[in-house]
Amino acid sequence: MLYEKLTGAWNACDLDGWKACYPSDYTFLSHANGMTMTSDDISDDMMLGMMQTTKLEKQRCLYEDENILVEHSFATFGSGAKEAVIAVHTKKDGLIWQTETGATPL
Numbered sequence: 001m002l003y004e005k006l007t008g009a010w011n012a013c014d015l016d017g018w019k020a021c022y023p024s025d026y027t028f029l030s031h032a033n034g035m036t037m038t039s040d041d042i043s044d045d046m047m048l049g050m051m052q053t054t055k056l057e058k059q060r061c062l063y064e065d066e067n068i069l070v071e072h073s074f075a076t077f078g079s080g081a082k083e084a085v086i087a088v089h090t091k092k093d094g095l096i097w098q099t100e101t102g103a104t105p106l
Contacts, residue, residue: 001061001064001069002021002064002069002091002094002095002096003061003064003069003071005017005020005021006018006021006069006096007056007059007071009021010051010056011056013048013051013052015044015047015048015051018047018051019044019047021095021096022039022095022096022097023039023092023093023095023096023097024039025038025039025097026038026039026095026096026097026098026099027039027097027098027099028042028098028099028101029098029099029100029101030100030101030103031100031101031102031103032083032101032102032103053077053078054075054076054077054078055075055076056073056074056075057073057074057075057076058072058073058074059071059072059073060072060073062086066091066094067090067091068088068089068090068091069087069088069089069091069096070086070087070088070089071086071087071089072084072085072086072087073085074106075103081105082105082106083103083104083105083106084103084104084106085101085102085103086101086102086103087099087100087101088100088101
């Protein structure tokens with residue numbers, strides 16, 4: 001399924017592998033800060049920087065089928081902030097079309 005490809009690319013800082021999981025009309029909604037971003041808002045440098053500075057632990061796929069992927073992890077950001085993060089990815093044509101996240105500071 002897509003979960004293994006996505007997490008493998010993130011953990012390897014494989015930007016091309018990560019981008020291959022998303023279509024050009026991808027959107028990201030963060031419920032933690034109410035921010036919505038599109039593919040155009042997410043630069044390669046920004047993503048690669050996040051991959052290199054954000055440590056994800058206890059990553060797990062809660063559920064995945066052809067329509068949805070739900071994952072949970074504990075993230076430590078470059079700033080030192082830590083959060084429990086749940087991500088719900090809506091899939092379209094085998095790719096992640098939209099992501100909504102919720103986070104709890106730790």
